[in-house]
Amino acid sequence: MILAFALFKYFPFGGLQRDFLRIALECQKRGCEIRVYTTSWQGDYPEGFNVKTLPVRGSSNHKRMLDFQEQIQKDIADDPVDLLTGFNKMAGLDVYYAADTCFKEKAFTSRGWWYPLTSRFKQYSAFESAVFSSDSKTLSLLISPLQKPVFQKHYQTPDERIILLPPGISKDRCRSKNHNEIRRKFRHEFGLKNDEKLILLVGSGFKTKGLDRAIKALASLPEPLKSQTQLFVVGQDKQKPFIRLAKQLNTEQQVKFLSGRDDIPRFLLGADLLIHPAYNENTGTVLLEALVSGLPVLTTDVCGYAHYIKDADAGYVVQSPFRQERLNDLTCRMLSSNKKETWQKNAVKYSRSEDLYSMPQKAAEIIMQQALRKA
Incomplete structure (x- = not known):
């Protein structure tokens, strides 16, 4: 055949x-x-x-x-x-x-x-x-x-x-038994201190994925949380408009662009929050990749897979019509919250009971x- x-x-x-x-x-x-x-x-x-x-x-x-x-x-x-x-x-x-x-x-x-x-x-x-x-x-x-x-x-x-x-999430995205060791090595490699927060945005097509919204949310954080937070952007697209926006909002030193990579599982374990404030998204596969790795997620309800985050109680979903102030507030709340371990446990439990693969x-x-x- x-x-x-x-x-x-x-x-x-x-x-x-x-x-x-x-x-x-x-x-x-x-x-x-x-x-x-x-x-x-x-x-x-x-x-x-x-x-x-x-x-x-x-x-x-x-x-x-x-x-x-x-x-x-x-x-x-x-x-x-x-x-x-x-x-x-x-x-x-x-x-x-x-x-x-x-x-x-x-x-x-x-x-x-x-x-x-x-x-x-x-x-x-x-x-x-x-x-x-x-x-x-x-x-x-x-x-x-x-x-x-x-x-x-x-x-x-x-x-x-x-x-x-x-869904068809690859099993290599699932939370591994040595996830703490992988996280420690990842954060050491990128010079992230224990008290620093890492927000992760993954995806090619930065405009559609809402990178501008993510940069604005980072810029809105109160001190000292803002100075202790970095945003890693992993994907292939034009960077200049977003570098310019980060400079305008005085966050250019906290936004790091990395090209498309095949070691996303390390980033999912090393980060503290996946942000995906998409304008338009058929599914949003990275939402489920974060879910099965135990990384809390903040996304928008236009993503086809956003309901999984809500069903699993593994983060927050910004409802339409989108408001930047709501995203800013939830970004701050999630980075400051003591619910991180609860979201992680909920995510891993859900990923073991549902067909996501x-x-x-x-x-x-x-x-x-x-x-x-x-x-």
């Missing part, structure tokens, strides 16, 4: 990219040949993967995406596969992994009246309609329960074409079942 996967760009530290790789590896483990279509690939190639890097053309992202779609369709027509699974919306998919929120919903709620008149809106709407319209045949795998009614509102997608997957296996099962049905 030859299974094809399509994603516009691959880099090792993106959430969508990590999900793709784990699902594809799970399918390979079950005996399938893996073909990958992408426009760029950063990092090592998995053994046995046939990665086809397509040189797309176009003056804008949506035009390059259209060229990407057309090249995939042409290649598969010349060299057929049993099933095509996409991680970006496009026509011709058998299965779509819904890592993104509904494009139309965002366009109508956060853009001006003129936006639906643009070629960008028309093209991305066409991509989304090709996946979710009532007459499409694409099966969608959703990872956020919040998004199902949103897609159905815009496209009337039948229930049988939408499957909700459980099986997404790659469930997705691989569904993809292979669809390939058999198609055959």
Whole structure:
């Protein structure tokens, strides 16, 4: 069985990219040949993967995406596969992994009246309609329960074409037996004293993740807590606008930027608080990574996985409409609170009783079942 996967760009530290790789590896483990279509690939190639890097053309992202779609369709027509699974919306998919929120919903709620008149809106709407319209045949795998009614509102997608997957947190994020030793070594490596607090923000796409909100929350802390707190930012994105903001708020010495890394579990054990005040987030995988490691979380309710933090009583969720003053207050309260051990225990207990891990296996099962049905 030859299974094809399509994603516009691959880099090792993106959430969508990590999900793709784990699902594809799970399918390979079950005996399938893996073909990958992408426009760029950063990092090592998995053994046995046939990665086809397509040189797309176009003056804008949506035009390059259209060229990407057309090249995939042409290649598969010349060299057929049993099933095509996409991680970006496009026509011709058998299965779509819904890592993104509904494009139309965002366009109508956060853009001006003129936006639906643009070629960008028309093209991305066409991509989304090709996946979710009532007459499409694409099966969608959703990872956020919040998004199902949103897609159905815009496209009337039948229930049988939408499957909700459980989370898929990697077991290496779970709190290890020697977590205290790892924390001690981590904090020594980064020069963090016992009385210093470390706030952690993880994720590529700093604007969407709410890094500006996090920097403002740091700047709002009262003394001496403010001078004893650092913010580590781990991810890939443009840093300059946020460095400029930190300087304006006199916190540039307390904000440290680190590029995407593969040792996130150490950071989760070494920090005192994960802050994730996202503007828009389909799931927020890092929320669950923090949860299973026992790190208290402060996030916003727009994140698809925010309800797990509330269910586990492992931190606080800022309700919409967002208010910066509320985030500031909760940041101060969580860093000063004596509930840290309670949140940690609640998180670890919850992580041992709930299925937060099986997404790659469930997705691989569904993809292979669809390939058999198609055959």
